[in-house]
Every structure is written in structure tokens, then in C-alpha cells.
Amino acid sequence: MAPKTLDLHQDAALLTAQLVDFPSVSGEEKALADAIETALRQLDHLEILRHGNNVLARTRLGHPERVVLAGHIDTVPIAGNVPSRLDEDGTLWGCGTSDMKSGVAVQLRIAATVTEPNRDLTFVFYDNEEVEAHRNGLGHIARDLPDWMAGDFAVLLEPSSGEVEGGCQGTLRVLLRTVGQRAHSARSWMGENAVHAAAPILNRLAAYEPRRVVIDGLEYREGLNAVRIGGGVAGNVIPDECVVTVNYRYAPDLGEEQALAHVREVFADCGVKELVVDDHSGAALPGLGHPAAAAFMAAVGGTPQPKFGWTDVSRFSALGVPAVNYGPGEPSLAHRVDERVDTAKILHCEERLRSWLTD
Amino acid sequence: MAPKTLDLHQDAALLTAQLVDFPSVSGEEKALADAIETALRQLDHLEILRHGNNVLARTRLGHPERVVLAGHIDTVPIAGNVPSRLDEDGTLWGCGTSDMKSGVAVQLRIAATVTEPNRDLTFVFYDNEEVEAHRNGLGHIARDLPDWMAGDFAVLLEPSSGEVEGGCQGTLRVLLRTVGQRAHSARSWMGENAVHAAAPILNRLAAYEPRRVVIDGLEYREGLNAVRIGGGVAGNVIPDECVVTVNYRYAPDLGEEQALAHVREVFADCGVKELVVDDHSGAALPGLGHPAAAAFMAAVGGTPQPKFGWTDVSRFSALGVPAVNYGPGEPSLAHRVDERVDTAKILHCEERLRSWLTD
Secondary structure (H helix, E strand, O other), rough: OOOOOOOOOOOOOHHHHHHHHHOEOOOHHHHHHHHHHHHOOOOOOOOEEEOOOOOEOOOOOOOOOEEEEEEEOEEOOOOOOOOOEEEOOOOEEOOOOOHHHEEEEHHHHHHHHHHOOOEEEEEEOOOOOOOOOOOOHHHHHHHHHHHHEEEEEEEEOOOOOOOOOOOOOEEEEEEEEEEEOOEHHHHHHHEEEEOHHHHHHHHHHOOOOOOOOEEEEEEEOOOEEEEEEEEOOOOOEEEEEEEEEEEEEEEEOHHEEEHHHHOOOOOOOHOOOOEEEEEEEOOOOOOOOOOOHHHHHHOOOOOEOOOOOOHHHHHHOOOOOOEEEOOOHHHHHHOOOEEEHHHHHHHHHHHHHHHHHHH | OOOOOOOOOOOHHHHHHHHHHHOOOOOOOHHHOOOOOOOHHHOOOOOEEEOOOEEEEEOOOOOOOEEEEEEOOOOOOOOOOOOOOOOOOEEOOOOOOOOHHHHHHHHHHHHOOOOOOEEEEEEEEOOOOOOOOOHHHHHHHHHHHHHOOOOOOOEOOOOOOOOOOEEEEEEEEEEEEEEEEEOOOHHHOOOOOOOOHHHHHHHHHHHHHOOOOOOOOOOEEEEEEEEEEEEEOOOEEOOOOOEEEEEEEEOOOOOOOHHHHHHHOOOOOOOEEEEEEEEEOOOOOOOOOOOHHHHHHHHHHOOOOOOOOOOOHHHHOOOOOEEEOOOOOHHHOOOOOOOOOEHHHHHHHHHHHHHHHHO
């Protein structure tokens, strides 16, 4: 059975196992949020705030710099892979091992053990990351308590194989609609085929040359793709509508308006009757030029990589806080039945962050 | 309430009203089939056969020519438009007035009153025309009792505004599948977009020039159209499959194999991974050159028109029997809540057929 309290004296690997055995599927994070809050309230050096099932903690040491360590406490649905299981070779198996209870364990260990950090620290534990964006706890904090996300630099402990992934690309999804006129397909000259009218859109997509953009030494790779196409009424009817859903993934040198303007330009003169923005999340600059970021890079080592997918780092970026992904989990194992994590990477991550925050 | 017996002494217009008041939505034709069978069994000059809810009748006079008069007895679902209503101007309103109880009334009147026809006659009353092809009663008769469809010429009394519509175009539906490779849309270069791969198919369709073909003086107009397109997995995934459903409506100078070969040729070198035949119903030649057809045209007058849509005449054609559509109903009013028929056209149709079969 799930334990009722968390033991922050264990190392981050053992603590990860304890967190995995504490089921917290999106929407059902209360028990784990309670346990995290209870454990953190034992620590005298931290100010604690509970907001829904989000738990916030920070030091108030008056340092000139503040950094934020953030992570989500929810997981995708359990698929027979809880409780956790530790192999002899140090592999820990179970739902959330990589995404991202290993990261949360590192956050908790830093909170518990780095009582006199060289920079002020804010810890954010949030809910509902694995579900619709409007439920995302970090989004709620950004809206309701932006002061708790303020800082010079933020680290999101999402799975990144222990590599630093800087910034993130933006993602814009638009619906391109062509229209025609219905008719019986036996008398097709009476109608106008909206699916045929989508040919120029697909031609434009097939011919598109995506940009590669270098920022802070990181090469971002864009993409412009149809992710869906649909049209048709019945097997004997000329379609009067076709919708191509296009996803533009863009480098962080573009703002949201510039990205949308680019897409409009690409599909100008393609016979698009209507262009509707279905979804839009801006990009985030890596911000590796900041001194706190430079010190972080020196401590964790390695070569930073660009982040192609959209992540919650952009919620920090939108508030003017440069942010990176850096966590012990393996992203390619996230959401899988055979999800697992290398416990050595958890310990390494814990050690590198401690080094950055104490040296 | 619906009457239990049919009165074949009324003219075809009054009989149409009585048939409309006898609901017979597809699958629920039994009561009407019973009434038709009972009425026909009163007629000594006819041999009768019941097959499911299909009713067959024929003379055996030993004439050198035999013609078939066929019609379906089912209707689309009633939409508050039964019982029938006769306007002062002679318009009869109600479900099935045009499609095609007016035609059935003419068949029954000819059966009842032309007791010594100049050609042998076969009457086919069949069920389930308005639903899936495999339920179609005429299809069952063609399979089980082809002898009852044999003849030199057939008239299907489907609504045709009192015009003769010759033959019918074939209809071939194929699924054209393109394939790609899934990938997260943030790393689209890891995948291959199957929707983009459909561009050449849509280009070919958009550029296609359909044929016009004259046969027996009738001009058929072909069409090649996408009737459906679908592809896409999720809003952030590169689609690995796209299917374009294409409908080829072809003139009766092409056989089924030729039609399919043409479609394969059109989409050669378009990156189609797989072409699947979804549905195929062959065309029917008008056959207006046959003497029985010529006599029919002389009797009914007017200029024959080509039939663009596929109809059950092709079931006769497949058995080597040339066939036309000729009925008093108005095709554009079929399946409508305000379905109606001009009773003068019913009487005219009855008179013309009687003239053809008695002169």
C-alpha cells in the first residue's frame, strides 16, 4: 500500500521509488500533494504555500539571485506498472519513474538538504501536466501567483536524459478550410470539389523548406506539417468542405504574431477560404547567457541541446524567466508500460544540482 | 387506416394514393407485398410467384417478344407525409408519390387491364431498393430467379418526369492509400508525412478532364472525384496514413475491368501505396436499337435522355436485357418531406404504356 508520509532522508533514487508507489494520475494528485506539503512543512528554512494541489516553497535569504526548480507531480494513467520495482542493475521500473517522479525526488532532496543555498531557491510542485493545457497547475500559478515563478533562471526537471535542453520551440496549429458545392457524384459538374481545392495547400506543404536557426549556440529545427486532413459527406456526394490541420513548430526567434503571419503568408493564394487558429503556444528563448545559467551549465557539464517540443519552460519564458529542461528521466520511455529510469542518473542529477547551489 | 386490399379498378392516380396510404418503408414491405400478391392472384391471365417480399407475375402467350415492367415497392422513412393528400390542381402529396408508388400503380393497372398484350409481359415488384445494395430485391431475383427478369427490353418505372432515361453510368469507388512514418510533429524530420504524400493524387484529380461519350444518341458525362479524404493521428503527430476515396462515374461504353484499368492508369506514379476497390457497379447500355425499344420510344414519344446516376436498370443489363427508366414521378422530389406527383403524368404514363402494349 502507498505510504502516508515521505521520507526525505533517503537518497533521490529511493525517494523516487517511494513517490512512484504513491499513485498520482492527473486529477488525483491530492494525496501526494498532501504528503509533499507535510514533508516540506518540517523544513524551517522554507516558506510554504499550498494552491489547489500545487505545492510551493521558497527560501528568503536575500541573495541577489533566485532560481526556480519546478516539476509536475502527476502521471499518465497507471498501466499495471505500479508499485515500482528495482532491478539489480539499478534500473527502477514503474509509472512516472522517468516522467517525472525522479525529477520531483531530486527537487525534494535539494529542498531538504540544501538549507543554506548560494542563491535563493523557489520550488514548484504542480499538478495536471499530462492533460489539457487549461488544467495545467503551472499555468494556474503563472496566472494567480506569478511572484512564485519569478527568478533569474528556472530549471524544469522534466526527463532529458541528464542533458540540458534549452528553451523550446513554439507550436501553432491552424485549420485551413476550403469550400465547394455539394452535388451528386453522378452529376459532378453541378458541384465544386472542396477536396480537389485542397491540392495547392498540400503542394505548398510538400515543397516547404523548414528553417534551421541557431540561438545561444543551439540549433533549432522548424517544421510545417499537415497533422490531419478531413473532407467528405458520403460515398456519392461531391464534398463541399475540406479541412487541413497544419502544425507549425517554430524556433524561439519568432514571436507568436510573427509565426502566425508566416503561416498566413505560406498559404496565401492557395484557395484557403478560412484560416482558424486552433491552438498556439509561444516559443521560449534558452537564455543561456544569464550568469545563473552559465554557472548552472558549468556545474552540470555537457553540451546543451535545443528543445524541439513545446514544454512548460515557455510558461517561465512568458514571465521573462529563462528556463531549461534538465532531469534524470529518459524522455523516450515516458508514457510507456515499460517506463523506467537509471537510478545512477537520479543520483548524478541530485549531486550536480547540489554542487551548483552550494559551491 | 391502411386498407387491406387494393382496388385495381381505379385509375393509376387513385391507385397511387391508395398505395401511398399503405406504408412500406424498406424492410417493412410485407403487408403491401401481400396486398399486391392477393390483387394479382385475381387475374387469370397471369402466372404469379412470391419470393420473400418480392412479387412476380407474367403472361405466357407465346409472343416472340417479352418485355419486363419493374418497380420497387419500398419507400424511404415516412416523415409525417402519410396519408396522401390530393390537391384541387391534381397534385398528390405524400411519401412515395414520386419514388415510386405512382410507377407501381401504373404497373398494376397494366397488369390488371392489358389482358391480351401484343408482347409477353413480366411484372416485377421488389423490395429494399432504398437501402444497402445487398438487400435489394431485384438483386435477389437476378441471383435466384433470373428467368423472371429475362426479356427483350425492360422498363423500370423509377421517377423520370415522364422522360425516357437510357442505360446508366457505372460507378467505381476506390480507396487510394498513401503511407508515411509517424513522428512527433516537434521532430517532423524523424517521420514522413502521408498527407503531404497525397498531393500528387489531388493534383491529378484537379487536372482531370472527364470524357463525354455519345451512345445511341445519348451523351453521357463522366466524372472522377474525391468523395472523401482522411488522415491524421493526433494534433502533434506526423500522419502515417492518408486515404483518398475516389468515385469514378463512367459511360456505358466501358466494362468494369476497363473502368478499373483507367483509374489505375490515372493514379500511376502518384505515390499510391495501395489501391482498394471499395464498391463497383457496372454501367448499362441504353439498348435503344432493339425493335421493342424502338416501338416503346415511338409510343411514349419525347427525346430519350442519358441516365447519369447508377440505377437498377444495370441489373437487367448485366443479364443481357436492355433497360430504360421511364416513370411518372419527379426525381428531384424523391426522398423529400414535400414529395409529390402530378397525377396527370401518372395517367399519361399509364396510357402510353397501354398504347405500346396493345397497338
